[in-house]
Amino acid sequence: MDDAGPMRRRGRRKMQAVTMSEVAAAADVSASTVSLYFRRPKSVSPPAREAIARAVAELGYVPNLVAGGLAAASSRVVSLIVPSVRNAFFAETVSALEAALAPHGLQVLLGHTEYDLAREEALVRTALAWAPAAVVLTGLEHSPDTRALLKKARVPVVEMWERGAPPVDMGVGFDHGAVGATVARRLMARGRRRLAFCGARMQEDRRAAQRASGFAAAARAEGIEAAILNHPGPADPQAGALLLDRALRELPDVDGIAASNDLVAMGALFEAQRRSLPVPDRLALVGFGDLPFAAACVPPLTTIRPAGDLVGREVARLVLARMRGEPVLERAVDTGFVLVERVSG
């Protein structure tokens, strides 16, 4: 019998080839020093630093962030939850946030709610299971359980793209009601009196609904009763064409239209063109988003630019400040928006 020892080595899959202690051995220092080298390089003496750097390069060592996250009780991940990245606004924010976080060694864990609060709750639950450095979500409306989950977890939370109600923790966004009001006043200032707001999927997209209410309220302030039209399907040019058709039937002399989105505005613009309604003379049209094609349209689209990338950068700033332990005084940052005055309205 060659029963070599008292206990057989238990079979266990190894995670990786090179570990920190192997690097330590190669560099002739302890594992703690290697760990320190990665976390606070300045606390390691230059000779040791050099030896470790050499060993890392030679062995091709890649630190295991999963183990690190477990030991440190917090992982270098920021969980980002948006309705959908197919929406250009959120794509811009995701991109800007990732770009701002990457230099600090933070990764983005992405989830899509598709405007479903139950799905959001499930996403928050799994997000928290990663012990993330921060959780970033869209909007201020969440299920009660989601709020409870977020409050219980002692993690920085940023709610973005909306402003109004107090955030769970921090907020970055702008006032969608003010956007609607700005558009209404723009149209009225140009002499429009028969106003309509054409939105898509407003039963789900609460921010679009806020723009609609802000629009109607500003109109009412000048004694105008604006129509609000909603298309239940996706916010695309087809919806815009359909909505213009409806607007023209319900309000034949409509002369000013706000669209919930540039794609919708574009659809309305083309539909007007097909019907030979001159834009902006007969019908003024204002969009939302300032998407890449807005300036190129004929006529160029007047629209609202929401600074989606600024939202991403501000979120990153707050998250990083919190991680560094700096006090964050501003509970809610207003990123504002700009009325881009072009020709259509």
Added chain:
Amino acid sequence: MDDAGPMRRRGRRKMQAVTMSEVAAAADVSASTVSLYFRRPKSVSPPAREAIARAVAELGYVPNLVAGGLAAASSRVVSLIVPSVRNAFFAETVSALEAALAPHGLQVLLGHTEYDLAREEALVRTALAWAPAAVVLTGLEHSPDTRALLKKARVPVVEMWERGAPPVDMGVGFDHGAVGATVARRLMARGRRRLAFCGARMQEDRRAAQRASGFAAAARAEGIEAAILNHPGPADPQAGALLLDRALRELPDVDGIAASNDLVAMGALFEAQRRSLPVPDRLALVGFGDLPFAAACVPPLTTIRPAGDLVGREVARLVLARMRGEPVLERAVDTGFVLVERVSG
């Protein structure tokens, strides 16, 4: 002296309130059984299952995926690396992939290369530090170190959105050269003989360059020397306007144009409109992408639909098959593309 024990408890931050062993205690089973309950519920007897479910609900237990990932030597994360989600094609793929993966408890860790191979390498390095269930990246071109890193790590790798060279592991995409050829043949079949390909950022966007070469090759096969024009800036409508201007100056009788992207095509379309060049009679125009506005343009844009969501779903299928240990025979899946015949070209 109330030195209670021989060794003081070392100060250490706890990661979470409720752990698996607390659930086990509450359900009156061992921690192993609770773990089994989450991983293979059917292997746990119904009474135990019920007791555990109750304890989980009562305590509000959320499993710690970081600890799980460390113990299992693999985390339930798929690392996804794309040039940019601001690009609608990739946004669609990211969205479809996330949707297909989420029901299986897999999260998406997102990174943007911005078309930079060095940045891609850094992203792959951090991605691997998460011991991901799979790594998904864009295109077949990578730095030698990136390829080495991916090969050494025993992880499923999927390269997407391109087809041609053999993939590191698995591939999902379509032939961009064939796209270019299809567009060229379409234009020639409609009697066009003066052809140009208008692309943007082709020094970086290798797939756009492949479409251009395929276009030129198919034209040459019929004795036509197509012009290839490149705009170094981003692929937006402004680039399209600029490129049409250049095309008209370099090739005054140009009658057929392929654009590297629907946004570029749209810019060219509007520019043609401004110059009163009838589309498609004087100038036929074909885009790429079938973005939401393509059908709404006036005239509706003939374009290529690349099935970005199918790419995402197929990637998910391969990743899941690999994780289940099923043999994946197809090294490279062709998702194809469709010529959407509308009016512009």
Added chain:
DNA sequence: TCGCATCATCACAGCGCTACGATCGGGGAC
């Protein structure tokens, strides 16, 4: 010369979970 900071380095006990292998009963098969 001694005492006391200061700095670099180290040892080690976990972080919470999974996977292996062992244990324990309760049926069939013979």
Added chain:
DNA sequence: GTCCCCGATCGTAGCGCTGTGATGATGCGA
């Protein structure tokens, strides 16, 4: 009645790293 197999359950040793406190080594003023 005995044996064996199989399903359910459990005990335990890590997974690779970090953070704390301890240990030397060094410098400096008194």
